[in-house]
Amino acid sequence: MGLAVGGVGGAGGGRGGSAGAATAGSKSGGAGAGGASGPGGADGLAGRGGFAGMAGRAGAGGFQSVGGGAGTGGSNVNVPAGWTCQATKYRDGKSCDCGCGVPDPDCKDDSVESCDVCSLLGGCGHATCPSNIVRDDNAHCAEAPDWFCDAATYGDGKCDCGCGAIDIDCASEKAEGCEFCPLGGCTSVFDCSTVDPDDNSVCTTAPLGWTCDARLYRDGTQCDCGCGFRDPDCTDKDVAACETCDSPGSCSHQPCPGTIDPAATARCYVPNPPAAWHCDPSMYADAKLCDCGCGAPDPDCRINTLDSCERCACGFNCADAVDPADITQCVPPPPGWTCAPESYADFTCNCGCGVMDIDCLPNLYCEYCDGCAKGYCGRIDQDDITQCLDRPPPAGWTCPVDAFFDGACDCGCGASDVDCGGPSKIACDVCDDPGSCSNVPCSVTPNPIKSSDNTTCSN
Numbered sequence: 001m002g003l004a005v006g007g008v009g010g011a012g013g014g015r016g017g018s019a020g021a022a023t024a025g026s027k028s029g030g031a032g033a034g035g036a037s038g039p040g041g042a043d044g045l046a047g048r049g050g051f052a053g054m055a056g057r058a059g060a061g062g063f064q065s066v067g068g069g070a071g072t073g074g075s076n077v078n079v080p081a082g083w084t085c086q087a088t089k090y091r092d093g094k095s096c097d098c099g100c101g102v103p104d105p106d107c108k109d110d111s112v113e114s115c116d117v118c119s120l121l122g123g124c125g126h127a128t129c130p131s132n133i134v135r136d137d138n139a140h141c142a143e144a145p146d147w148f149c150d151a152a153t154y155g156d157g158k159c160d161c162g163c164g165a166i167d168i169d170c171a172s173e174k175a176e177g178c179e180f181c182p183l184g185g186c187t188s189v190f191d192c193s194t195v196d197p198d199d200n201s202v203c204t205t206a207p208l209g210w211t212c213d214a215r216l217y218r219d220g221t222q223c224d225c226g227c228g229f230r231d232p233d234c235t236d237k238d239v240a241a242c243e244t245c246d247s248p249g250s251c252s253h254q255p256c257p258g259t260i261d262p263a264a265t266a267r268c269y270v271p272n273p274p275a276a277w278h279c280d281p282s283m284y285a286d287a288k289l290c291d292c293g294c295g296a297p298d299p300d301c302r303i304n305t306l307d308s309c310e311r312c313a314c315g316f317n318c319a320d321a322v323d324p325a326d327i328t329q330c331v332p333p334p335p336g337w338t339c340a341p342e343s344y345a346d347f348t349c350n351c352g353c354g355v356m357d358i359d360c361l362p363n364l365y366c367e368y369c370d371g372c373a374k375g376y377c378g379r380i381d382q383d384d385i386t387q388c389l390d391r392p393p394p395a396g397w398t399c400p401v402d403a404f405f406d407g408a409c410d411c412g413c414g415a416s417d418v419d420c421g422g423p424s425k426i427a428c429d430v431c432d433d434p435g436s437c438s439n440v441p442c443s444v445t446p447n448p449i450k451s452s453d454n455t456t457c458s459n
Contacts, residue, residue, distance in 0.1 A: 085120040098138040099125035112138050127157035132168055142168060145264035146201075146230050146237065148209050149182040161200035162186035162207070164230045164266065175200045184209060202232045212249035225265040226250035226258065239265050246302060251287040253302045259285055271299070276328075279313050292318060292327040301327070315345035315359045339370040351377065351385040360385060376407035378419075391418060398435040411454040412436035425451045 079087045085100035095116035096107035100123045107114045112133045118125035124141035125131040132141045132155020147154050149163035159170035161178035162185035171177050178200055181192040186203035194203045206217035212227035223234035225242035227250055234241045242265055245256040251268035252258030259268040273284035279294035290301035292309035301308045306324045314321030314330035323329040333344035339353035349360035352373035360366070364385055369377035372388035379388040393404035399413035409420035411428035413436055420427045431442040431449050437457035438448045448457035 084124075085122040089117075089120060096138075097123070098129065098133050099123035099131070099141050101139055103139045107138060110138055111136055114138065126152050126155050131155050131157065145261075146266060148207075148229055148266070149184040153180070153182045159200075160185075161192055162195045162203055164201055166201050170200060173199055173201065196232070199232070202230065211251070212247045216244075216247060224250070225256065225260045226252040226268055228266055230266045234265065237265060238262070241265070253287075253290070253300050259287075259299055283311070292322045293330040294328060296328055315347055317358055317361075320358050321345040338372070343368065343370060351380045352388050354386055356386050374402065374406060376405075378407055379405060398437075399433040400435065403430070403433050409454070410436070411442070411449050412438040412457055414455060416455055420454060423453055423455070425449045425454050428454050 079090045080102050082102045083090050083100055085097055089095075089097045089100070089104070090102075091105045093106060096114050097104045097117045097120055098107070098112065098115035099118055100120060103110060112118075112130045112135050115129045115133060115138050118129040118131040118133050119127055125133055126141075132143075134140050134142050142155065143151070144154055144163075144165035144167075146164040149160060153160045153163070153167075154165075155168050157169060158167075158179040159177050160167045160180050160182050161170070161175060162181045164185070166173050169179075175192065175195045175197045178192050178195060181187065181190055181195060183190065186192075186194040186205075186207045188208050194205050194207075196202045196204055202218075204218070206214035207229045209228040210217050212224055216222075216224045216227070216231070217229075218232045220233060222243040223241050224231045224247055225234070225239070225245045227247065230237070239257050239260050239262045242256045242260055244250075245252045245258040245260050246254055250258075252260050259271060261267045261269040268285075268287060270285050273281050274296045276296040277284055277294055279291055283289070283291045283294070283298070285299040287300060289310040290308045291298040292301070292306075292312040293314035294312075297304065304327055306319065306322055306327060309318040309322055309327055312318040312322050312330075321330055323331050330345055333339075333341050334355050336355045337344055337353055338355075339350055343350045343353070343357075345358050347359060348367045349363075349365055350357045350368045350370055351360065351366035352369050352371040354371060366377050366380055366385055369375060369380055373379040379391075381387045381389050389405075391405045393399075393401055393413075394415040396415040397404060397413055398415075399410055403410045403413070403417075405418050407419055408429040409427050410417045410430045410433050411420070411425070412431055413433060416423065419429075425442075425447070428442045428449060430436075431438045431447060432440055440447060442449070450456055450458050
């Protein structure tokens with residue numbers, strides 16, 4: 001006789017139920033006697049791991065399933081992509097779970113009225129239902145672009161005021177209904193005294209997050225945008241209502257619309273840099289510094305003059321390195337510059353280039369020695385780092401002229417190289433220059449270069 005065992009809570013039930021013994025475990029597969037189903041499991045898990053009687057049928061309420069039937073209320077449904085709450089909450093047969101990114105099949109419809117739970121771990125809801133769940137789309141939450149307090153306070157079950165937008169928990173826009181005034185709003189001390197009595201989203205004085213001059217807030221003359229908090233002087237939340245967008249302290253440094261965010265005019269958006277921009281993309285319109293010499297205008301530059309440049313891609317000294325006629329460009333190398341044009345004013349001191357690199361001032365410390373030095377800084381004239389020392393090869397030198405005094409000890413060249421520390425073969429770096437008596441590298445042994453006279457070879 002086979003024994004029908006359920007899942008976590010029994011063959012025909014959830015947690016807590018147990019199946020009766022099957023009366024028939026024979027090949028004929030008779031029904032098990034007393035297979036009563038237990039009460040639905042609290043966690044709604046499937047009857048995972050249960051075993052049905054061999055070839056027998058489960059007790060009443062169970063399922064004929066190899067490995068055990070699913071308990072009542074259990075779920076073996078795959079959770080869809082986009083579900084952000086606990087996987088066991090999806091189609092658990094118990095509650096309509098909302099704000100989880102994907103509609104729960106347990107909900108009778110998409111309205112917030114059908115929601116049972118609105119603040120699950122992983123969900124977007126902030127409190128008990130209705131919370132900030134979208135009224136006709138209970139898989140998602142409503143957000144206020146102009147909300148400047150902690151996001152979790154929006155739709156948290158309390159009427160929060162002074163945050164730049166009307167909280168959906170507030171029955172009206174009047175301040176008399178305010179239950180809490182969070183930090184980040186009108187004050188820093190949870191004080192509602194500066195909340196506008198007739199519009200609880202704004203303040204009577206400049207709020208803590210206002211970044212422009214305090215006198216501009218609610219001055220009754222113009223709508224100031226980009227100042228970190230919505231100006232009550234703005235008759236509309238649309239960017240078209242903005243009258244001043246580039247006041248000192250604004251995140252936009254250009255006239256309206258500048259970089260004002262159309263969805264929240266107290267803030268700015270970061271546009272993508274144009275194709276001509278060759279500086280770090282994060283520097284473009286970062287609302288911090290006016291970057292010059294980057295190939296395209298930076299919206300952070302209030303005016304297109306050299307005086308506005310605060311950071312530049314043309315070396316350390318913007319005043320000398322940026323083209324005053326076009327601050328998007330660097331000045332070209334001066335006449336007489338013999339190194340690569342792009343090495344002038346590139347944040348490194350390049351020496352031996354015929355003209356002083358402005359990056360060498362004031363320290364005169366050579367980092368690269370191109371031009372006449374051909375990469376070897378030992379050739380640079382220490383009295384004039386724009387020039388090289390003139391040290392021609394001695395009489396009898398048979399290797400290329402450029403191989404003499406190039407920083408490497410060239411051997412077998414008929415005369416001593418100034419770069420060699422002595423006459424021994426052990427000092428040699430290059431043994432097979434054109435014109436050398438040796439045609440093999442110094443590493444080859446035996447080597448024809450004489451051991452005690454590296455200017456010549458053994459016969």
